[in-house]
Amino acid sequence: MLSAILVMAGIGLVLGGVLGWAAIKYRVADDPLVEKIDAILPQTQCGQCGFPGCKPYAEAIAKGDADINLCPPGGEEGAKRLAELLGVEAKPLGEGLEPKPKSVAVIDDQTCIGCTLCIQACPVDAIVGAAKQLHVIVASQCTGCELCLPPCPVDCIRMEVVKEDLASWKWRYPIHAMRRVA
Amino acid sequence: MENYLLILIATVFVNNIVMSKILGLCPFLGVSRKLETAIGMGAATTFVLTLGSGASSLIDTYLLGQDLAYLRTLSFIVVIAGIVGFTEMFIKKTSPVLFRVLGIYLPLITTNCAVLGIPLLNVQEQHNFVESLFYGLGGSLGFTLVLVLFAAMRERLEAADVPKPFKGISIAMVTAGLMSLAFMGFAGLIK
Secondary structure, eight states: OHHHHHHHHHHHHHHHHHHHHHHTTTOOOOHHHHHHHHHSSSSOOOTTSSSSSHHHHHHHHHHHHSSSSSTTHHHHHHHHHHHHTTTTTOOOOOTTTOOOOOEEEEEOTTTTTOHHHHHHHOOOOEOOOOSSSEEETTTTTTOOOOOTTOTTTTOOOEEEEEEOOOOTOOOSSSSSOOOOOO | HHHHHHHHIIIITTOOOOTOOOOOOHHHOOOOOTTHHHHHHHHHHHHHHHHHHHHHIIIIIIITTTGGGGHHHHHHHHHHHHHHHHHHHHHHHHHHHHHHHHHHTTTTGGGOOHHHHHHHHHTTTTOOHHHHHHHHHHHHHHHHHHHHHHHHHHHHHHHSSSOOOGGTTTHHHHHHHHHHHHHHTTTTTTO
């Protein structure tokens, strides 16, 4: 009986020691703040803030390199929640980043030359097409980030405001949750 | 040496832990959706299982013996959980990508019955320390082999024209059954 207790206690002690040592030796500098900021950001990965996605922007905010008012899809509401989380003054969205009405990109099929440049620019893979084939935008996936506009050599992409009806109406924030595809 | 080689071949092919002992089915079906995850899971399990098998054998021989044999399951689980915890920290530090890919399945190695099953089989077959190591290594290599093969097949099944009622997990089950049948072909290779 006593030996059983001693054996189990001994195993526990040794393992506890090893794990404690490993916890110090293999510590990963994890910033929980980044996760919290990332959770507030709308995850459109649109890049309008100047960072390649929501996570890098969250990291920049956490480090203090970026302001909290650079996210148009998040809007005033998002900036306000970020301000609450970080304990700073809320401020209106930055210059040229005013929230626009929700819109989707539409490709003019008369002009599109099938160059695939917009496909490479799309952060959410919402453009379908192949070289020298007409490209089409999957409206349900499009986040309206306008990143496909600048690379188009023939300016055949335009933004169309989505009219609000019963099917497309959403709560104001978050704008629309990203669907996990893969 | 020949003995160890026989143990390896026997555990990888003939007495495959998944296909003939029906252990470790949870990760077999859970992590076999993609080839990369399967390889990562196989590698992590191989590491844990080989270490766990050796450590359990040492504990059984030197700490427990015949008097405390009733502590086997308990102490084996504790040791395996410790090794898994260590592996988790190690992978998190060395390969964050693999850590994210494995996700919940990494701590779930603890509850992978193959990982507890092999040390218990070691005791049953009265293997010594080195034999236990090889048995653990062979068992986990067999597990990895089956997992990787199965994942490769499931990746192809995704694209295949499967009848609607069979889509998803049902065709995976059918495939697993056929694979198990195929592994029966190795029976009689050794012993």
